[in-house]
Amino acid sequence: MDDGPAGDFARPSRLGAALLVSAFVVATCGLIYELLAGTLASYLLGDSVTQFSIVIGTYLFAMGIGSWCSRYVKRDELAVFVRVEILIAAIGGASAAVLFLLFDRVADFRIPLYGLVLVIGALVGLEIPLLMRILKDRLEFGDLVSKVLTFDYVGALAASLLFPLLLVPQLGLMRTGFLFGLANVAVAIALILMLPGKRRLRTELIVGILVAVGLATGFIVSEKLQRAAEVGVYGDPILYAASTPYQRVVITKRAGDLRLYLNGNLQFSSRDEYRYHEALVHPVMSRARNPRNVLVLGGGDGLAVREILKYPGVASVTLVDLDPEMTSLFRNSAMLAALNHDAFHSPKVHVINADAFLWLRENQRRFDAVLVDFPDPTNFAIGKLYTVSFYRELARALAPGAVVSVQSTSPLVAPRAYWTVATTLEAAGLITRGYHVYVPSFGEWGFVLASNEPIGRPGPLPSGLRFLTPQTDALAFTFPPDMARRSVPVNRLDNQALVREFEAEWAVYEG
Structure with a gap:
């Protein structure tokens, strides 16, 4: 079995396994970004049913656009895949922080919210067709479809379970975004390092490392970012802020007035x-x-x-x-x-x-x-x-x-x-x-x-x-x-x- 369209790539068994693992990571990260947007929208805008419905619909529509656009990628599919991974990592990983910080600074918060959902959805939609085309000469068609979709669906299940049970309670929204952005960019860097001809992707490697450093920094300082964003949202100094398994609890104080907010709503x-x-x-x-x-x-x-x-x-x-x-x-x-x-x-x-x-x-x-x-x-x-x-x-x-x-x-x-x-x-x-x-x-x-x-x-x-x-x-x-x-x-x-x-x-x- 040859290496297909990538000619100078690493051994097919090694690279093929790595690409299948990347399908799992792609699906998990993609759904996490979608859940982050929906949760953030319901926190900041209320009406969780409407917000989640619009976010999911917009995201799936954008994925369709991305899949349709993949037809215009005629060569260097793996290089394009790596670039898309880095781009998703940067945008998706920082999305929760960006949206929190923009909430009280833009006239209509829905524009950056749904704009980010469209961009992330389109990029995720571009990934899977590219992945299948990269693997088409390494796997029989039946194995190709079943394995890629299996890893994709298992990744979605992992995200849907991890998000409410572990990630939001333990990390909060911002840290969760940065963490999964790091997972995305790690896939890109790992793929680059596996290629014998990686010199031609030197720029991508440098950019990937810079994105990883930026996301890691965001993860470390995310609590400060969260508090800075919430000061803008609530308008008063924050004494306490924490995400529990059930809600975001914020307590503010100004001139002796203590206020309790649950999920952004004054209690x-x-x-x-x-x-x-x-x-x-x-x-x-x-x-x-x-x-x-x-x-x-x-x-x-x-x-x-x-x-x-x-x-x-x-x-x-x-x-x-x-x-x-x-x-x-x-x-x-x-x-x-x-x-x-x-x-x-x-x-x-x-x-x-x-x-x-x-x-x-x-x-x-x-x-x-x-x-x-x-x-x-x-x-x-x-x-x-x-x-x-x-x-x-x-x-x-x-x-x-x-x-x-x-x-x-x-x-x-x-x-x-x-x-x-x-x-x-x-x-x-x-x-x-x-x-x-x-x-x-x-x-x-x-x-x-x-x-x-x-x-x-x-x-x-x-x-x-x-x-x-x-x-x-x-x-x-x-x-x-x-x-x-x-x-x-x-x-x-x-x-x-x-x-x-x-x-x-x-x-x-x-x-």
Whole structure:
């Protein structure tokens, strides 16, 4: 078997094996770059379903363009392949860092986002046809197609498993990009070094080494780059930033104002969070018949638990939050624990780190009061926690006389989304009452009370509250016409109507 179109290349068995391995690396790196773009877009732009759909569609379209363009490569396929590898390594490896840094510096972030996706997709689409043409004289046609595609698909599987389970939690987005850029350029350098006629690729070798050095440097300083980018995004000095297996956690501070962001979305400001948490907790606690055993779903910052512990009759608080790093942070950081008054150190409080949907299905206990403090339904993973299936499990966990409060987004900005929560609770057989308060950091914000029984009048409130009084409590249940009830669908697992309503209404508000 001869060496095919590359004439002066290394022994076919050695080079052929290296090229098949490169198919694996190409597929893995290509999918990683695609996942990076989709994840970054959902972090920075929201609406994860739309962003991932557009990124995937754009990427596949660009791959088609790249494959079509490969027909114009008439000679030196391996040299072109090496150059493409180096180019992908440089662009794809730096893509996450570039996009983070550009987010607040360009008028329309979608232009560089989808531009990079198009370029990377086209280059990846160019690689596989080139690879098959290089190998066509080294393998029988049937073996060629099956082996190249097998390595390609296995590489895609490896990327899809590594990205959410290992790479994002351990490395973060920027480091992941730089690492796989290094893998791309390593393939190019290795191929060059295997060629007896590598002198004619001396320029490519030098460029490849320079790209590798640049990517390695980016990997080392990526945390500084991440923080520099996030300062631009958040506008305030960053005290803490980390990627957990579930989310990006950022805490900022300016002039005494601590702010928590999850995946780029503000969760609270220390200046006015008391308004939100008093409104979430006390309408429930004052209406529940005998709130001794309380359940909190979400609320990993412990601020709702702080309010619950103001009732001396509370015997037990069970908090179920998905992210152990979140609850650990607000337990062990003195600054953050001061916000929740060391709530997680109370012997009454029991923290369970689990998926609330799955935990509730297995739960056999009943609770006298329940606080549901999940993030807004920006994607299907969160949207499932607002479905009729979830609320039926929740209804089953209520003791006689128990009352639930659900944070339900803004009834002013997103009235259809807000009333979808109430409608879905009612579809689960619960009786509801909606209410709203003004929180300066969020604007007009809504909650829904729910119970298996008619909801009674409030009892006495604990002393020392900064916002809620019997008068503000009563006013909260009155809705003006611009927030009045709408006819909306029930949010189910198979339609996720709430996610679409939420994204559509907030998109109009944010322009």
